[in-house]
Amino acid sequence: MKDNNIIEIKNLNKWYGDFHVLKDINLEVKKGEIIVICGPSGSGKSTLIRCINYLEQFQEGSIVVDGIEVTNDVKKIKAIREDVAMVFQHFNLFPHLTIRDNLTLAPVWVKKKPKNEAIETAMKYLKRVGIEDQADKYPNQLSGGQQQRVAIARSLCKNPNVMLFDEPTSALDPEMVSEVLDVMIELAREGRTMICVTHEMGFAKKVADRVIFMDAGQIIEENPPKQFFEHPESDRLKLFLDQILSH
Amino acid sequence: MAVYKQKEVRPAPASTKGAIHWLKDNLFSTPLNVAMTVVSLAFLFWVIPPFIQWAYTDANFAGTTRADCSGDGACWVFIKMKLDMFMYGFYPSEEIWRLNLSFFLFFGLVAIFKWSKNIKIKFAAFNIYLLIATILFIGGIFGLEFVPTDKWGGLMLTIAVAAVGIICSFPIGIIVAFGRASELPIIRSVCITYVEFIRGVPLITILFMSSIILPLFFPEGMTFDKLLRALIGITLFQAAYVAEIIRGGLQSIPKGQYEAADAVGLSYWQKMLLVILPQALKVAIPNLVGAFISLFQDTTLVLIIGLFDLLAMVRITAADSSWLGMETEGYVFVTIVFWAFCYGMSRYSISLEKRFDTNLK
Numbered sequence: 001m002k003d004n005n006i007i008e009i010k011n012l013n014k015w016y017g018d019f020h021v022l023k024d025i026n027l028e029v030k031k032g033e034i035i036v037i038c039g040p041s042g043s044g045k046s047t048l049i050r051c052i053n054y055l056e057q058f059q060e061g062s063i064v065v066d067g068i069e070v071t072n073d074v075k076k077i078k079a080i081r082e083d084v085a086m087v088f089q090h091f092n093l094f095p096h097l098t099i100r101d102n103l104t105l106a107p108v109w110v111k112k113k114p115k116n117e118a119i120e121t122a123m124k125y126l127k128r129v130g131i132e133d134q135a136d137k138y139p140n141q142l143s144g145g146q147q148q149r150v151a152i153a154r155s156l157c158k159n160p161n162v163m164l165f166d167e168p169t170s171a172l173d174p175e176m177v178s179e180v181l182d183v184m185i186e187l188a189r190e191g192r193t194m195i196c197v198t199h200e201m202g203f204a205k206k207v208a209d210r211v212i213f214m215d216a217g218q219i220i221e222e223n224p225p226k227q228f229f230e231h232p233e234s235d236r237l238k239l240f241l242d243q244i245l246s247h
Numbered sequence: 248m249a250v251y252k253q254k255e256v257r258p259a260p261a262s263t264k265g266a267i268h269w270l271k272d273n274l275f276s277t278p279l280n281v282a283m284t285v286v287s288l289a290f291l292f293w294v295i296p297p298f299i300q301w302a303y304t305d306a307n308f309a310g311t312t313r314a315d316c317s318g319d320g321a322c323w324v325f326i327k328m329k330l331d332m333f334m335y336g337f338y339p340s341e342e343i344w345r346l347n348l349s350f351f352l353f354f355g356l357v358a359i360f361k362w363s364k365n366i367k368i369k370f371a372a373f374n375i376y377l378l379i380a381t382i383l384f385i386g387g388i389f390g391l392e393f394v395p396t397d398k399w400g401g402l403m404l405t406i407a408v409a410a411v412g413i414i415c416s417f418p419i420g421i422i423v424a425f426g427r428a429s430e431l432p433i434i435r436s437v438c439i440t441y442v443e444f445i446r447g448v449p450l451i452t453i454l455f456m457s458s459i460i461l462p463l464f465f466p467e468g469m470t471f472d473k474l475l476r477a478l479i480g481i482t483l484f485q486a487a488y489v490a491e492i493i494r495g496g497l498q499s500i501p502k503g504q505y506e507a508a509d510a511v512g513l514s515y516w517q518k519m520l521l522v523i524l525p526q527a528l529k530v531a532i533p534n535l536v537g538a539f540i541s542l543f544q545d546t547t548l549v550l551i552i553g554l555f556d557l558l559a560m561v562r563i564t565a566a567d568s569s570w571l572g573m574e575t576e577g578y579v580f581v582t583i584v585f586w587a588f589c590y591g592m593s594r595y596s597i598s599l600e601k602r603f604d605t606n607l608k
Binding site for chain 1: 504
């Protein structure tokens with residue numbers, strides 16, 4: 001593993017039954033790099049990032065995160081999940097817990113932090129995403145944009161080295177997208193490694209170091225944003241960009 | 248092109264409110280509805296006044312013997328005189344204070360549950376209460392006289408059987424439900440076999456098995472308390488139903504909750520107990536309480552293996568030569584007691600649902 005790589009994915013292959021979802025994926029991510037993955041639905045982009053924290057199992061190839069190989073070994077999975085945070089399309093906040101308890105649950109039970117210390121950290125991150133005054137409410141009392149910001153704050157509580165975003169804005173009302181993107185842009189500028197599956201091309205242009213285009217389970221094109229958007233090479237990507245940027 | 252101003256909020260029209268409007272809307276809206284309202288009211292007039300006359304207006308409350316009962320009304324003197332039997336069965340009368348003490352301590356427990364927010368204190372108080380109540384019921388230590396379970400009876404037996412059945416079947420049911428949802432095929436098939444076996448057998452059969460067939464397998468001289476055997480049977484029976492209800496709750500939890508719990512780093516048990524189970528139980532509350540109400544009523548089946556619960560007490564007390572033929576009063580009384588308990592559980596279920604409702608308050 002090269003020194004400044006935080007994630008190395010080699011020859012990754014995955015099948016759902018007989019369906020070949022990921023084909024020979026090779027990807028190296030440097031520390032602090034911001035990667036945006038886009039592509040048509042069903043292209044395997046979510047599946048790829050979900051392999052990184054072992055929410056999905058894979059059959060061939062290897063993934064190494066921060067020096068730890070992703071295998072079905074419980075200890076290693078635990079170590080990786082302490083290092084890698086994930087933000088989901090549908091937020092997946094715990095609806096039976098208040099916002100504050102959503103944030104302190106893992107620190108208290110996984111990291112065994114004292115409760116008041118965990119609350120302090122939680123409030124710090126809630127403030128960062130601008131919803132510290134909602135701490136006593138339940139998730140269903142917040143708007144979609146607020147819920148997603150809470151989810152981001154929750155994932156920040158363990159101070160992760162890598163953050164995975166799985167289409168974080170695609171379940172939101174159009175009016176709420178920007179409040180979530182603003183938070184993500186701020187995070188990106190802090191130098192945390194981020195891998196975002198998203199179709200927010202404005203976000204990609206603004207902060208991404210590399211943009212990856214996937215189709216039918218493989219990486220088709222991979223370039224810095226300027227080149228990716230202005231000089232796409234493959235016909236598939238040209239068509240894709242045409243379709244999402246044409247209106 | 249035009250731009251419109253925001254409109255003011257107006258109250259709803261007055262014609263949608265008021266008692267007359269409600270009657271018109273709900274009871275007399277169509278000819279069929281009018282007919283049904285009239286028939287229902289007629290039925291109530293036919294049934295309720297005679298019952299009130301029998302149970303209250305013409306009834307006898309004062310006195311101590313059968314001779315004090317006259318007229319056509321109910322003879323509640325019978326219930327009054329036999330109340331100890333209905334409540335405590337054959338429990339020695341000088342020890343009955345122990346049962347009453349447990350009963351009053353229960354209100355202390357309720358108070359702790361009401362005022363304390365700390366789940367650890369609640370859990371500890373609950374367990375301490377169970378321990379104290381068990382010691383008070385059975386005795387045999389701390390200078391309390393031992394009361395064998397064949398002296399138990401009446402309402403205290405009904406409550407003891409139902410309480411043990413509910414409290415013990417709950418954790419077993421949860422574990423079996425987890426097992427049925429497990430990814431490990433052996434655990435899963437063991438749990439499925441257990442549930443499907445129990446659900447295919449009536450409770451009465453399980454009680455017979457536990458009281459008659461089971462002892463045949465024990466070595467000679469080894470005896471098991473009859474009540475204990477019944478309790479084990481009832482617990483195992485109820486656990487299968489609880490497991491199925493909780494499994495239904497588990498299935499209603501979206502996959503995203505499991506993934507989020509995994510992603511924040513919780514272990515399997517932390518994930519299940521802190522994230523999944525609380526949500527599954529919330530969904531399952533109405534059905535769980537329904538099952539516990541059924542269990543409370545099913546405790547009457549212990550009669551067939553020779554235990555005398557509240558219902559069985561009617562037959563025993565009405566067989567007393569000085570109170571022959573008092574079954575009607577007995578059954579009405581027992582009905583009211585059962586109804587009060589079941590209605591209480593049902594109301595408690597509704598208040599629990601409200602308390603745990605975290606959707607859009």
